[in-house]
Amino acid sequence: MRALVVDPDVPGALRLGTVAEPRPEPRQLVLDVRHISLNRGEVAFAGRRPAGTIHGYDAAGVVVRAAADGTGPTVGTRVAAFGAGAWAQRMAVDTTAVAEVPAQVDLADAAALPMAGITALRTLRSRSILGRRVLITGAAGGVGRYAVQLAALGGAHVIASVGSSARAEGLAELGAHEVVIGLEGIDRPVDLVLDNVGGPQLAAAWELLAPGGGVQTIGWASNEPAEFAPYSLFFVGPAKTMSTFGDVHEAGPDLATLLEFVAAGRLSPEVDRRDSWERVTEAAQTLLDRRVAGKVVLDVTAGTAA
Ligand SMILES: NC(=O)c1ccc[n+]([C@@H]2O[C@H](COP(=O)([O-])OP(=O)(O)OC[C@H]3O[C@@H](n4cnc5c(N)ncnc54)[C@H](OP(=O)(O)O)[C@@H]3O)[C@@H](O)[C@H]2O)c1
CATH class of the missing domain: 3.40.50.720 (NAD(P)-binding Rossmann-like Domain)
Structure with a gap:
């Protein structure tokens, strides 16, 4: 599958590459990731992580495999997720770190929410x-x-x-x-x-x-x-x-609260830039240059991996 991986030798230290499919723990579901969002810390310090690491924490998509322990949403559910290795076509994520996306909330907007x-x-x-x-x-x-x-x-x-x-x-x-x-x-x-x-x-x-x-x-x-x-x-x-502050464990219930606020029109997702993940380098640079008012959301697409 394709993923945004750390490469200290390219501008921005991130590039699309080919990686193995995730192997979920019993407490994890597998998400078919449709959208991801960028956070300043992740893009500013990507180059500090080991080369080849699948980067990122924020994703939204559709469950393609439920957790083996029986917890969490079933296959086909639209969810937002917070977890390491999010910037990939598929991610394995703890069921305690996901929340179902209400029907009236756009999946791309949901992807903007987790970390921030x-x-x-x-x-x-x-x-x-x-x-x-x-x-x-x-x-x-x-x-x-x-x-x-x-x-x-x-x-x-x-x-x-x-x-x-x-x-x-x-x-x-x-x-x-x-x-x-x-x-x-x-x-x-x-x-x-x-x-x-x-x-x-x-x-x-x-x-x-x-x-x-x-x-x-x-x-x-x-x-x-x-x-x-x-x-x-x-x-x-x-x-x-x-x-x-650095306590983002068991994000699911709080993510659900944020999604409820968005569904009710009480919280605007503030997606200022929407782009393809093919342009991650340019998108990350606009964030670092203080040219984004809110969030950058990138669409995850299939295609030929580098
Ligand atoms: N502790 C945690 O768990 C946690 C979680 C999320 C984020 N963070 C950190 O919290 C900070 C904010 O994150 P974010 O995602 O909201 O980032 P962001 O969208 O890039 O916003 C950062 C803001 O900082 C302001 N800023 C002031 N001086 C700046 C400077 N010299 N260079 C760049 N920006 C400057 C900018 O203000 P203007 O737009 O007015 O120029 C900008 O709006 C980052 O440092 C991030 O790493 C920590």
Whole structure:
């Protein structure tokens, strides 16, 4: 079958190649993958993985083999999936990491959700956000656009931070109450920060935290170091916290929640670029160049493998 595999010697370190069919564990189903989506971390760091690795985590398609242990959806079910080795014509994936796609949701839209949507959902659940001020950095990106919508759904006052005025487009419509460039103009403390950018902006966001507030450090798109002044992490009063995020285990139930929101028209999948996986190198570059407002979804096609 065809798959996008790591090749450190090609631009972007990804190319279409021929690989063996997956061999599922008893707890895994096999998915005929129709669409995949790209995430910044995957494309930025593809070259760090061993050559020949089938890359990617987000997929949507149709079950062609049910799990041997009897769990999960049956053959023919349309599902979204989160799991390693997703960028292939077929993937073996744990039944706990898939969710059925409602009839009214496009499979390509479903493929956009797993990594970015689950990250936004789970970091927002780190504390109660109803009536709280939530700052989302990198708000124009994949995680950011879902986080803005979900934070608004959860009743937060949403402050979306972007890198330039052009990148502010559409965020108010998605539910942002304020859209700021960098952290300019935030005049009151915030209760929760979802930080996708890292670097100096992370250190500055820490200073904006209200007593008892927390930062969820999701990503570090800036690639710049963050410097914290001596004692800037010391605070008298309810503790301020900074937490890592990387918990994407058993994604299925949360994926189902996201799909229900999409089906109900409460969450927009925000697919900004749709293309063939034949053009993965160009598509990945647009993401790295900050020219994608939301998600890149690629269609998986048969064809002559390289
Ligand atoms: N911890 C986890 O489990 C997890 C899960 C998913 C993603 N992540 C990480 O979270 C971050 C966001 O992911 P994503 O998929 O939403 O990425 P994305 O779609 O590329 O969005 C990244 C955003 O970061 C902003 N940014 C600010 N400074 C930047 C710089 N110097 N270079 C590039 N972008 C910059 C961009 O803002 P403008 O558009 O306004 O320019 C862009 O919208 C990434 O670092 C990713 O690796 C972590």
